[in-house]
Amino acid sequence: MDPQLPQTVDAYLERIGADRPARPDASALRELQLRHLVAVPFENLSIHLGEDIVLEDEALLDKIVARRRGGFCYELNGAFAVLLRALGFRVALLQARVHGDGGRLGIPYDHLALRVETDDGTGPWLADVGFGDHARRPLALDDRTDQEDPGGTFRIVPVPAGAGEDFGDLDVLCDGRPRLRLERRPRVPADFRAGAWYHRTSPDSHFTRAPVCSRCTDDGRITLTGRKLLTTVGTERHETSLGSDEEVLAAYREHFGVRLDRLPSNSDLR
Template sequence: MDPRLPQTVDSYLARIGAIRPVRPDAAALRELQLRHLTAVPFENLSIHLGEDIVLEESALLDKVVVGRRGGFCYELNGAFAVLLRELGFQVTLLQARVHGDEGKLGIPYDHMALRVVADDGTGPWLADVGFGDHAQHPLVLEDRTDQEDPRGTFRIRQAPAAGGDDYGDLDVLRDGAPQFRLDPRPRVLADFRAGAWYHRTSPDSGFTRSTVCSRFTAAGRITLSGRKLVTTVGAERHETPLGSDDEVLAAYREHFGLRLDRLPTVRGDGPSAPNE
């Protein structure tokens, strides 16, 4: 174990504005997920800043905790898994494929989510701080009925077997629309390297075609994409165009706590980045 880990966990809790829970129960998991979503942005800026993305626990903690940055799913859920384990939760990494246009599934290891077991007999839980606009609270992984959340109505259902192979995959739906297909078999962090490489290099990945930086707020969410700042409160959406580089850098600092010395440079134009 990294000898810095206990101190890093204390810093991690401070980073998200949380106190160390008395026990690793469902209430603690719920609080930690919400605070993480509110404090740590979902962002793909490393891709456009020319920064490497290293899927190793120490590197993820250095980025999120020491560097006070965000990341995309592999980084955010990878780091969150380290925090939860150190606090006493049992955590399993799960791979998922995101439902895209017309329900088409993305690549294997398109997304990382977490299966979390608490010590109070509840769950197991599906925890996720890396899917952009998604559930505010952990979902009960084995519940096949509607689960009400401040961000919508979620349901987890058995997915149809593909090509005769049935691994017990699960579809996660929000307000009736499929979000991603979850493979319940345990994975390790290194398994996601190919997916991360694809999303940071492929012209077919939305992440290489635009910048995105987004986080939960108490009433909705705030997102900066390119030079457009979007604030959503309930059903209301407000867009603010930003002009100069200094305005954009100031917005990163003010709304996301990111202190960048230069703007990320997008290699090409294209549609907005996906949720995962």
């Protein structure tokens, strides 16, 4: 074991405002996922700052714990997997494709999600802190009935025969609409490098179009995209336009704990 890992785990738990769980059970997993979603933003700022995105444990922990940043799915769920394993959970990385407009599927390795096993005989669980506005609680991976969540009504169903996917793939639906197509074969971080490269460089990726920083709140969500700050509380939505660069930088600090010395810009794409 890395001799620095225990201290890093304590710092990670402090970062998300969570206590070290007494045991790696389903209750602890739910608490850790929720606290992660509220504390650590989903953001693509590295893409627009010209920063490297490195899918290795040390780099991910440095970014999210030491530098107190966020990231997109490969980074957030990659780091969360490190934390969960250190706390005694059994974790596998799963690749998924996102259902886009018109039902079109994204690229292979479009998304990284987590299969988590606990020590209380429940699950396995689909945990995800890297999809933006999604389920706040882990979903029971083998449950084929509706699962109620603050983020909507979720259902996990087998992909129909003849859909062109590997046998055993699953669709994750939210409020009746397909959101993710999930493969159940375990993967390793290196498998996701091509997907991460695509999303940081391709004009067809929505991540390259504008900087976004977003996180859950106790009663809604707050998002900064470009110079617009969007807040939702329940069904109420409020939009604030930010004028100066300093206002935008202050919003990153105040609402997301992200301290930048310059604004993200599309000119930094590479």
